[in-house]
Amino acid sequence: MTSLFPALTSGPADGPALRFGERSLTYTELAAAAGATAERLGGARRVAVWATPTMETAVAVVAALLAGIPAVPLNPKSGERELGHILSDSAPDLVLTAPEDQLPSPVGDLPRLDVDVDVHGTGPAPAVPEEHADESDPALIVYTSGTTGPPKGAVIPRRAIASTLDALADAWQWSGDDVLVHGLPLFHVHGLVLGTLGPLRRGGSVRHLGRFSTQGVARELAGGATMLFGVPTMYHRIAEAVTSDPDLVKALTGARLLVSGSAALPVHDHGRIATATGRRVIERYGMTETLMNTSVRADGEARPGTVGVPLPGVELRLVEEDGSEVTAYDAETVGEIQVRGPNLFTEYLNRPDATAAAFTADGWFRTGDMAVRDPDGYVRIVGRKATDLIKSGGYKIGAGEIENALLEHPGVREAAVTGEPDPDLGERIVAWIVPADPQSPPGLAELADHVAQRLAPHKRPRVVHHLNALPRNDMGKIMKRALTHE
Known part of the structure; x- marks a missing residue:
């Protein structure tokens, strides 16, 4: 060769x-x-x-x-x-x-x-x-x-x-x-x-x-x-x-x-x-x-x-x-x-x-x-199948687009989105937020409305957790398996 x-x-x-x-x-x-x-x-x-x-x-x-x-x-x-x-x-x-x-x-x-x-x-x-x-x-x-x-x-x-x-x-x-x-x-x-x-x-x-x-x-x-x-x-x-x-x-x-x-x-x-x-x-x-x-x-x-x-x-x-x-x-x-x-x-x-x-x-x-x-062939990744695909209310939802929407909120410094079991929806959307101002973090209703206006109502988070930092590996990827619903 x-x-x-x-x-x-x-x-x-x-x-x-x-x-x-x-x-x-x-x-x-x-x-x-x-x-x-x-x-x-x-x-x-x-x-x-x-x-x-x-x-x-x-x-x-x-x-x-x-x-x-x-x-x-x-x-x-x-x-x-x-x-x-x-x-x-x-x-x-x-x-x-x-x-x-x-x-x-x-x-x-x-x-x-x-x-x-x-x-x-x-x-x-x-x-x-x-x-x-x-x-x-x-x-x-x-x-x-x-x-x-x-x-x-x-x-x-x-x-x-x-x-x-x-x-x-x-x-x-x-x-x-x-x-x-x-x-x-x-x-x-x-x-x-x-x-x-x-x-x-x-x-x-x-x-x-x-x-x-x-x-x-x-x-x-x-x-x-x-x-x-x-x-x-x-x-x-x-x-x-x-x-x-x-x-x-x-x-x-x-x-x-x-x-x-x-x-x-x-x-x-x-x-x-x-x-x-x-x-x-x-x-x-x-x-x-x-x-x-x-x-x-x-x-x-x-x-x-x-x-x-x-x-x-x-x-x-x-x-x-x-x-x-x-x-x-x-x-x-x-x-x-x-x-x-x-x-x-x-x-x-x-x-x-x-x-x-x-x-x-x-x-x-x-x-x-x-x-x-996209119609012209551009690929948009919405997440990993194992951790980022959320099946909620009959929809298949990618965590990535919700994370991007959350990051557009001025009160959000970092964001990760996961799913957790829900008896009605199958899975509900959970947002993990590092607030820009820890003393005044944005609440669930505010963030849910923010996402619903940009994407669709069924993509809004149903639960919000506030954190000091998101767990990341050496390459900067968020380790979602380290996020626990407690």
Whole structure:
């Protein structure tokens, strides 16, 4: 197959490839560091990577891919039990890490390979190894969040990485001239595949903030970066900062592309950023198992609340609970998203039962995400089938649209919506609110009227809980299973 990283051998030799804080590597230096590390992997069957937001993590993953050896990114914030499960399930031969890292048990029990990125020494650089792996060979094994049991290892083939990044290049007009800035973790497909491998496949460069800050975003965009990737939590902080930070406003205004993903960006944050900067944030939709499925295109309409249209090569359909296809493009009829294409994972490692259950007989992956489609094909995700589809009074209601409506209320800072059993309605809608003013939170009647006027009376909340904060994971997603009806 063709190389995942053609720029390592034929790209801009002295052009910037990676920058983490004050440390940077050109393509020549990256090729030397990754090539040398790849040689040291020897006959390893599978390797783990201690995925801190550092140069060493990026070099380690590129080295493993050059060597044709599957890499298992490890979240440094995972607890001992979760790490133990991942390591026993994936059985890596060794762990790649920065020399100064102190590894907890049980990671520290593995043979260790320190990644050397001191490439400024003398002597000839090692040759970049040829990529002999087949496109169907595994590239990464990324573990899911484990919300319904122990995390499952999604085996992502090389073809999925190549096809997703090339489809995004088409959708976003992404080229080697682009400089991407982000502060995302590197154990997840957003920060690792899109945010790190994406620029390297294009021959462009990435500047990682280490730790996200609006000041860092402003500095890098003002210093030549053209694209920003973030999650809704980051864009929420940006939306709050643009009212008082003219340098941030100027920097965002000059960016070519602002992309949000991993969860829905509330419509009111879209609006605040657009009002301040004149620039719209675009959204895309993907999963660990599928990489990217849809996106708003750079040359399309940045419509808040949507994740755009299917990417080139991706087939997408909506289905009813009985498996019949939803044919309506009416922005109202809810169905589960199923996808098919070269962007999909091949299996859950060591879980043939879970793999079989994830696919239909004709090869479509069941995402578990619920959506509607606008008349022009734009997809609007309304929530997860397991936690966000509420069946109330004979209606199928997506939690996402109610959350967006609640967030338009000036007294609401954060919102989540769930369902709970109701003897009359089947399920009633429950709103979990973080009020803008804890001393004067909006009441049930006020919020119910607010939602009913914007959506429909049957979508109004019947119960409201006030909280100090919503539980979120590392990617900023609200963990609804942690919300209890007490």
